[in-house]
Amino acid sequence: MSEVSPITNKPGLAMAWRRREILGPLAALLAVYLVFCWLSPSSFAGAANLELILRQTTIVGLVSLGMTIVIIAGGIDLSIGSAVALSTVVIASLLNAGISPIFAALGGIAVGALAGLANGLMVARLKVVPFIATLVSLLVLRGIAKGIAHEQKVDAPLTWLNELLARLDSVAAWQLVPAGVWLFLLMAALVALMLRYSRLGLHVFAVGSNVKTALLCGINVERVELWVYSLCGAFAGLAGLMQFSRLTVGDPTVASGLELDAIAAVVIGGASLKGGRGSVLGTIIGALLMAVLRAGCTQIGLANWIQEIVTGLIILAAVGFDRLRYRQS
Amino acid sequence: MEEQTANENPFAPTVLDVRNVSVLYGNVQALRGVGLSLCAGELRAVIGENGAGKSSLMNVLAGLVKPAQGEMRLAGLSYSPADPGEARRQGISMIHQELSVAPHLTVAENIMLGIEPVSGFWLKRAAMRESARSALAALGSDIDVDALCSSLSVSQMQILEIARATVGGSKVLILDEPTSSLTKEDTARLFHLLRRLKEEGYAILYISHFLEEVQQIADTYTVLRDGRVVGSGSMAEVELKDLVSMMLGRDLGDLYPSHRHSIGPKVLEVEALSSGKRLSSASFSLHKGEVLGIFGLVGSGRTELLRSIFALDAAKGSVAIKGKPAGSSVSVQALWRGGTGMVSEDRKEEGLSVSMSIAHNLALVETPLLFSPGKLEGQAQVWLKAMSVVASGPEQPVWQLSGGNQQKVAMARLLAHKVDIFLLDEPTRGVDIGSKRQIYDLIHEAAGAGAAVLIVSSYLPELLGLCDRLAVMNRGVLLPFRPVSEVSEFSVMSEATAPVPGLEGQSETMTETNL
Known part of the structure; x- marks a missing residue:
């Protein structure tokens, strides 16, 4: 047995495997898209509609990027909806205080990152189960947002921040999609590269697939967890900026339940809640799938409740197909 | 039929008869036309290197895997279980190397799991404890039926699993590497128990790497290599070195x-x-x-x-x-x-991250800040070659490798880091x-x-x-x-x-x- 070692190097195998992982979600996305193109032929396939879908995907897409990292590392973050709301309130308040838009935006992102760091400290240092730690933050951050905002919307002066996700006028049409969407795509590419080509990325997978092995190999698991939750929080802060851009006000009640949309996107994209599996591409497909569904249902006049049922069933189908595929292999 | 009744007891009825069973995993043929028979009171050792097909054979019998072809008869009736539950109801129980007990349940609850005595909606706890206690007593064990399973030793859990099998009416027991984590005394106790079970007419299939132990306990043997039966017969008529060379297909030195x-x-x-x-x-x-x-x-x-x-x-x-x-x-x-480097005793839970690739497992120690996956795979490939690990390549997930090859990867991590x-x-x-x-x-x-x-x-x-x-x-x-x-x-x-x-x-x- 030992003399004959049929080692054949197939460098493309890992990539092929990855591609297979997203094949199901991709097929589902195309199917749903084509169904709506067929049901509402005139407007749905148009460029304007695609642009609308992309703009609508940006906020949930950004938080899903962070959620992807957390879920691959074997955790969960329930607090991101609250972090988004807090971020919008902080940005509006900073603008009101006369701070320049760029620093107000960075302030919102920093608050998100700090909230994430707090989650990371609870998980890594206090060893609180991620579900509970981030449930605590879900309540606390929402409370802080409401407190700062005195439980009402915070009006803020209009600035260029409000154009980040606005429909482009004819002068700026060469940009194809507004800056916020480009920023999202850039972030997605960065996270994908981080997961595949960096030490942090490999260690995120290692912690998620087997903490004991990570410890045996001398990986600083606490530090990885701090990074993971801080990054997730920073993405929630950035999503808060986009949310503020659309609302033009700071709203302490916005984005409640957004964390569940993010989890859905990540799971539809082929990640496992047990950790160790997931991809940025899959997550984006998952987020797009839900956005297409929402836009499609709205345009053909289907009620909101049908959308919700269909989205639920798609999550079930995604997980079911995933199981089937793993049983085969 | 003649050759199959050539066991040491010609009067014992054949309980299990397996003929020409083949198993395919994707396009990998794990079993090729395997046959064996088992009589009441017989303990047959199934031996072979890792990857020889032992686990596949056991999984077919225990209802975990469906054979691509072949025929199985249990007590004369056609046998093709859809799942382990059905296999157990029809009389075949498997005791895996990794024992399966629910740590938060008591011994009695674990033994009676799935066959709990009930009256309507309600559990008959007294009857449950009594059945469990008598099943354990029949095995000569006095484990407290009210103890939580998390407090048991490995050998006690093993007895619990055997009790679970006998109380469920199984007549064929499959034991997969039962002594791998037992001490010498516990092994001796287990053998004593197995002899007792044989006398009571249980038929036992026994998988093990420990050939010396197998010689002590088995009546008959079947050697598998590359998914085929390469030898079988009476244990009394074979020597250790012959078993080894059958397993390897060559002399070991x-x-x-x-x-x-x-x-x-x-x-x-x-x-x-x-x-x-x-x-x-x-x-x-x-x-x-x-x-x-x-x-x-x-x-x-x-x-x-x-x-x-x-x-x-x-x-x-x-x-x-x-x-x-x-x-x-x-x-x-x-x-x-x-x-300084360490290899863990628990390869799957600690030593290796089994869902990750071989290359990534090797790179977990001292990962470069940024890296090219191709370079990591190239470095891993060197070690796969040097240690003749049987794998499709460095990008293969570790769980797909056999135990021996996994362990070589765990060793390679030490060598790769000098x-x-x-x-x-x-x-x-x-x-x-x-x-x-x-x-x-x-x-x-x-x-x-x-x-x-x-x-x-x-x-x-x-x-x-x-x-x-x-x-x-x-x-x-x-x-x-x-x-x-x-x-x-x-x-x-x-x-x-x-x-x-x-x-x-x-x-x-x-x-x-x-x-």
Whole structure:
């Protein structure tokens, strides 16, 4: 047995495997898209509609990027909806205080990152189960947002921040999609590269697939967890900026339940809640799938409740197909 | 039919008859036309290297895998279970190497799981405890049926699983590597129990790597290689070396490399190390070029000793590596950087991240800040070749490899990082003979090149064959090292089981080895 070692190097195998992982979600996305193109032929396939879908995907897409990292590392973050709301309130308040838009935006992102760091400290240092730690933050951050905002919307002066996700006028049409969407795509590419080509990325997978092995190999698991939750929080802060851009006000009640949309996107994209599996591409497909569904249902006049049922069933189908595929292999 | 009744008892009815069974996983043929028969009261050993098809055969019988072709008859009736539950109802129970008990349930609840006595909606607890108690009593065990399963030892859990099988009416028991994590006494007790079961007419299929043990207990044998039956017959008429050459398809030669290492200066000094309840005192030193062995029963603190040296467990006492203080004060990362590496006894849960690729597993120690996956795979490929790991390539996930190949990957992690102090916990557990031989050679070569090796094992022949010096761990106390030439199997065993003076208070590890 030992003399004959049929080692054949197939460098493309890992990539092929990855591609297979997203094949199901991709097929589902195309199917749903084509169904709506067929049901509402005139407007749905148009460029304007695609642009609308992309703009609508940006906020949930950004938080899903962070959620992807957390879920691959074997955790969960329930607090991101609250972090988004807090971020919008902080940005509006900073603008009101006369701070320049760029620093107000960075302030919102920093608050998100700090909230994430707090989650990371609870998980890594206090060893609180991620579900509970981030449930605590879900309540606390929402409370802080409401407190700062005195439980009402915070009006803020209009600035260029409000154009980040606005429909482009004819002068700026060469940009194809507004800056916020480009920023999202850039972030997605960065996270994908981080997961595949960096030490942090490999260690995120290692912690998620087997903490004991990570410890045996001398990986600083606490530090990885701090990074993971801080990054997730920073993405929630950035999503808060986009949310503020659309609302033009700071709203302490916005984005409640957004964390569940993010989890859905990540799971539809082929990640496992047990950790160790997931991809940025899959997550984006998952987020797009839900956005297409929402836009499609709205345009053909289907009620909101049908959308919700269909989205639920798609999550079930995604997980079911995933199981089937793993049983085969 | 004639050749199949050629067992030592021609009057016993054939319980299980398997003919021409083939199993396909994707396009890999795991079994090719395998046949065997089993009579009431017969214990048949199924032996073969890892990947020979033993597990596939057992999985077919236990209803976990559907055969692509072939016929199975159980007690004369056609048998094709849809799942393990149906296999169990029809009379075949499998006891896996990794025991399956629910730790939060009691012994009685575990034994009666799935066949609970109920009246309408309600559980009949008294009846449940009584059935469980009598099932255990029939096996000669007095485990408390109200104890939580998390408090049981491995051997007790094994008896629990056997009781679960017998109380469910199974007449065929399949045991997969039942002695791999048992001490010698527990193994003896298990064999006693198996003989009793045979007398009561149970038919047993017994999978094991330990050929010496198989010779003691089995009536008949079937050897598998590359998914085919390459030999079968009566155990009394076959010699150990013939079994080995059937398994390997060639002669093995001497399993252990001759050891003649040149011993250098001290590289690891351990003084009065203690940790938790299990490890109370250990002092020794390890030299460059030396292979030290520590033998201990399950629960003796041997694993805790290695974990304490490798800073995975908090410990008191002093550890010095290459003259510098180590122990709990340093990080695991610093130990790896300084040339110390460890192989865990639990390959799947700790040693390797099985869902990740071979290349990534090797890269987990000292990952570059940024890297190209192709480069990592190229580096891993070198080690796969050097250690003749059977894999499709460095990007293959570790769970797809056989146990022996997984263990080689775990060893490769140490070699790839130029480790010169090897801490090896049960490095050949659940590994086929061919891979064992390779791992022994690797250890020998590393020591020859000046590495210092500390091996913890519960398999005495390997320690005697491999080590320069040997010590026994007994209830948390490490006894003095002695050259292997001065110890015998008997002396080591008596040291390992003797009461330790002055430690009467620490008797919990003692009760654990009792049934």
